[in-house]
Amino acid sequence: MTASTTKNKGKRLLFSLIACLFWLGVWELASLAVGKELLLPSPRRTAVRLYTLAGTSSFWISAGTSLLRIAVGFLSGVAAGTLFAVLTAASRFLDSLLSPLGTVVRATPVASFILLALVWIQASNVPSFISFLMVTPIVWSALKTAILNTDRQLLEAAKVYRLGRLKTVRAVFLPSVLPTYTASLLTSLGLAWKSGIAAEVLCHPRQSIGIELYESKIYLETADLFAWTATVVLLSVGMEALFALLLKRTLAKGERA
């Protein structure tokens, strides 16, 4: 790593820290202005509640179960979206056949899907299903567009030089689609969390962040509501960072191979 890269990284970190402190300050001031913890608890009070909750085993069980549910929904959504993208980019007939499905899923309100899913499947499986439904069309649409926008000239070169399917994928398709594909994965990961937790709030599966959020609201424990929301944000951001790191490492490994 060069000295200038390290310097830039340090600068970015400093800016992030300043931004974080600035918004915490805004939150603190807003809380002081409102003057009622019931309406807007302060960051300090939220942190104390989060610390207290994190000391209980039920916190970790709820957070872990929600994490697992959303990860299952996200990963199966990525797999389905990737498969649909490859199929619909390869065949016009399949594109005509399957595209309305993607359009309907994108246009339908999440709440309608949650309530319908509650009728069809077990409440504990609804969050995974909803995350899956939200992730699939995003990955599908982004990857299909990226495949179709692949440089035709390079594809011709691959054909003329008889590269074969695997080498064509490695030499032409992967470098072309990866930036869009990874961006769609990271965007859809955030959406998987949002929709998955919304499903938990509406479906009340046992041992979940959603039920904790719902009960905090029912019992007017606003600090708990904020603490659980902070948990979701931390888990979502943490999972996104971990996923981005894994992708970066895999890509670097692929480039070296």
Next chain:
Amino acid sequence: MNGLKIENLGKAYAKKPVFAGLNAFFPTGTVCLFGPSGCGKTTLARILSGLEKPDAGTFSGISGPVVYLFQEPRLFPAFTALENVALLGRGNSLREKALGLLTRLGLSEEDCQKKPSALSGGMNQRVALARALLFAENGGGNTVLLDEPFKGLDPATKGLAVGCVKELLRGKITLVITHDGEDASLLSAEAVAFSSLLSPAI
């Protein structure tokens, strides 16, 4: 006599003819085909390489995959210069051959490890030429099409490239598409005007 025979070939895009009634015979050896831009030289190369279908006519005498050096380098951007050339096959011997060819064309070993985006236009042109020449030797058939192979090369590197083409494509039917009339004499090849092919059957 072995060679590439083209009979009454015709091609049109959106009902606008590029050429029609093209007849030619290219024997084993090198022929330089020249003509103004847009006359259909590249379209002919695309038809012979199998990338386009003709609207009329036939051609015969091609065996095995056609080696086609495009007008643009069309290198794979995620791979180094060496990988672009060695990608055509497997094994260390091919990699060594690729490295040998690239250095012969004037690229340093350091340049060979760079990606196309880090190389100059002339260097990329030479990498693309090396890829075509190596394919001609490993896997390519009896016909080689080089569309402006020396574009953007300075006289010194052009000399290196001409030397490689003359030596490595011996025994092939080689069609060099060019704007530069000097190329035919450099390659000791016959120069044929594209317009002269658009005549009644030979």
